[in-house]
Amino acid sequence: MDTMRDRFISTTSALLDEDPRLALVLAEISRDGFDAAERRHPDRVVNVGIREQLMVGVGGGLALAGMRPIVHTFASFLVERPFEQVKLDFGHQGVGGVLVSAGASYDWPAGGFTHMSPGDVALMDTLDGWTVQVPGHPDEAETLLRDAAAGDGRVYVRLSLQSNERALPVTGPGFITVREGRGGVVIAVGPMLDNVMAATEGLDTTVLYATTVRPFDAEALRRAVAGGSAADVVLVEPYLAGTSTAVANDALYATPHRVLGLGVARRELRRYGELGEHLAAHGLDPKSLRDRISAFLTR
Amino acid sequence: MTKTGPAPVPGHQDLTRLLGLMTGDEKHGPAATSTLDALWVLYDRVLRVSPASVDAPERDRFLLSKGHGPMAYYAVLAAKGFLAEELLPGFGSYDSPLGYHPDRTLLPGVEIGSGSLGHGLPLAVGTVLGLRAQGLTDPRVWVLIGDAELDEGSNHEALAYAGPAGLEQLHTLVIDNASATHGWPGGIASRFEAAGWSAETVDGRDHEAMYAAFTAPHPGRPRAVVARVEPKA
Numbered sequence: 001m002d003t004m005r006d007r008f009i010s011t012t013s014a015l016l017d018e019d020p021r022l023a024l025v026l027a028e029i030s031r032d033g034f035d036a037a038e039r040r041h042p043d044r045v046v047n048v049g050i051r052e053q054l055m056v057g058v059g060g061g062l063a064l065a066g067m068r069p070i071v072h073t074f075a076s077f078l079v080e081r082p083f084e085q086v087k088l089d090f091g092h093q094g095v096g097g098v099l100v101s102a103g104a105s106y107d108w109p110a111g112g113f114t115h116m117s118p119g120d121v122a123l124m125d126t127l128d129g130w131t132v133q134v135p136g137h138p139d140e141a142e143t144l145l146r147d148a149a150a151g152d153g154r155v156y157v158r159l160s161l162q163s164n165e166r167a168l169p170v171t172g173p174g175f176i177t178v179r180e181g182r183g184g185v186v187i188a189v190g191p192m193l194d195n196v197m198a199a200t201e202g203l204d205t206t207v208l209y210a211t212t213v214r215p216f217d218a219e220a221l222r223r224a225v226a227g228g229s230a231a232d233v234v235l236v237e238p239y240l241a242g243t244s245t246a247v248a249n250d251a252l253y254a255t256p257h258r259v260l261g262l263g264v265a266r267r268e269l270r271r272y273g274e275l276g277e278h279l280a281a282h283g284l285d286p287k288s289l290r291d292r293i294s295a296f297l298t299r
Numbered sequence: 300m301t302k303t304g305p306a307p308v309p310g311h312q313d314l315t316r317l318l319g320l321m322t323g324d325e326k327h328g329p330a331a332t333s334t335l336d337a338l339w340v341l342y343d344r345v346l347r348v349s350p351a352s353v354d355a356p357e358r359d360r361f362l363l364s365k366g367h368g369p370m371a372y373y374a375v376l377a378a379k380g381f382l383a384e385e386l387l388p389g390f391g392s393y394d395s396p397l398g399y400h401p402d403r404t405l406l407p408g409v410e411i412g413s414g415s416l417g418h419g420l421p422l423a424v425g426t427v428l429g430l431r432a433q434g435l436t437d438p439r440v441w442v443l444i445g446d447a448e449l450d451e452g453s454n455h456e457a458l459a460y461a462g463p464a465g466l467e468q469l470h471t472l473v474i475d476n477a478s479a480t481h482g483w484p485g486g487i488a489s490r491f492e493a494a495g496w497s498a499e500t501v502d503g504r505d506h507e508a509m510y511a512a513f514t515a516p517h518p519g520r521p522r523a524v525v526a527r528v529e530p531k532a
Contacts, residue, residue, distance in 0.1 A: 051459075065429025085421070
């Protein structure tokens with residue numbers, strides 16, 4: 001199976017052939033994958049070197065000139081390092097574009113904290129008008145990338161090496177109901193779905209699956225809560241814990257409710273190793289999730 | 300019936316009066332007048348853009364990166380008919396589209412919103428790339444930065460890329476009022492030249508010298524013009 005990043009490269013290469021409005025901006029990362037696309041479209045595949053402020057500014061400038069930019073590097077260098085460029089060169093200029101990150105929270109733990117970006121979605125959440133996509137499978141990533149490229153808005157697509165076993169039919173921005181129960185609602189975001197399904201096996205809970213986390217499908221959450229006996233909500237996100245707690249609270253403002261936000265802890269682990277070890281360290285493996293979800297729901 | 304002739308076309312001599320209609324941003328006053336002559340020469344004789352062509356794909360683009368002290372910019376835009384003179388007294392007020400830093404979404408003809416330094420040159424690089432990718436190789440893109448704004452590292456990312464990339468449509472106007480705290484030993488133009496740009500330094504009050512520098516050919520290379528004005532006191 002290819003990774004989401006592989007699929008991003010193949011999909012974007014095809015889209016560059018199909019849509020003359022598209023342009024890709026890179027800062028070295030993934031450049032080899034786009035060699036063929038660059039030969040076919042030298043004016044629309046731009047590698048600016050290791051210059052991330054320029055990369056995002058160039059994206060904004062392409063949009064000002066009427067193009068649809070796709071801007072790509074690791075999440076830490078796409079969102080965190082040039083954050084003001086993201087804020088001003090897209091949002092403040094009032095133009096659209098697609099930011100596609102790789103690396104996620106700890107795709108490459110051996111690389112250490114400099115290449116980890118658990119805070120990217122929380123940062124993007126401070127900005128207006130961004131759609132945030134967190135696919136859980138390469139097929140979903142392709143669907144969401146194609147939608148993002150065809151649109152005009154501002155879209156952040158967060159790719160990860162972590163993937164669910166099977167893709168779900170992601171056809172719109174709404175959450176998908178994967179399991180129905182009466183004792184609480186668990187929202188699994190993107191690649192957390194498999195672990196959430198394993199963790200809630202046999203529990204009487206509803207499981208909603210979210211790939212589009214902004215805008216947040218408040219209506220789906222309210223429907224799910226209304227169908228159960230308690231307004232208890234657990235968010236399981238593959239990035240900073242609690243990133244969506246506020247929007248879940250806002251969705252349920254008219255109902256007494258409880259929200260547990262699970263995800264990557266703020267504390268810096270200072271550990272290398274493997275993805276699975278980091279999932280376990282942050283309590284996001286199936287057993288830890290089951291313990292924490294059960295403790296919350298039976299309280 | 301009263302017959303009236305066409306209204307007189309505003310000229311350089313009207314700019315002082317137009318500037319006088321704006322008050323309140325005294326902090327940025329010196330920054331405002333440092334750009335006045337260069338802006339006038341650009342809009343009067345160089346840029347191929349008019350109020351009727353602010354959305355035309357073929358227009359020249361002017362990006363005011365140094366958004367501080369935009370009074371000169373607004374005065375020139377008013378003189379050239381891009382915005383109504385009646386807007387000038389509202390400068391900086393809640394209901395006015397004229398802020399102490401410009402917002403492109405509020406003013407036709409303003410290509411970028413600026414104020415945070417170091418954004419214009421990267422945006423200009425992207426604009427040139429976007430025009431080129433659409434086969435629009437005729438429009439020129441101008442970006443105005445200040446010598447102190449050049450402190451921002453994002454400019455150096457952009458100028459180091461634009462030279463080797465041969466972005467001939469790109470033009471950077473550096474207004475040098477010697478306000479960079481640490482200066483530019485070796486000169487500002489040398490930074491651009493070292494990166495493969497065509498560069499020239501001129502007197503930022505001498506209209507003919509600026510016009511010549513703004514229109515000099517620079518085949519295959521981006522162009523930088525450093526316009527020196529009296530040092531910020």
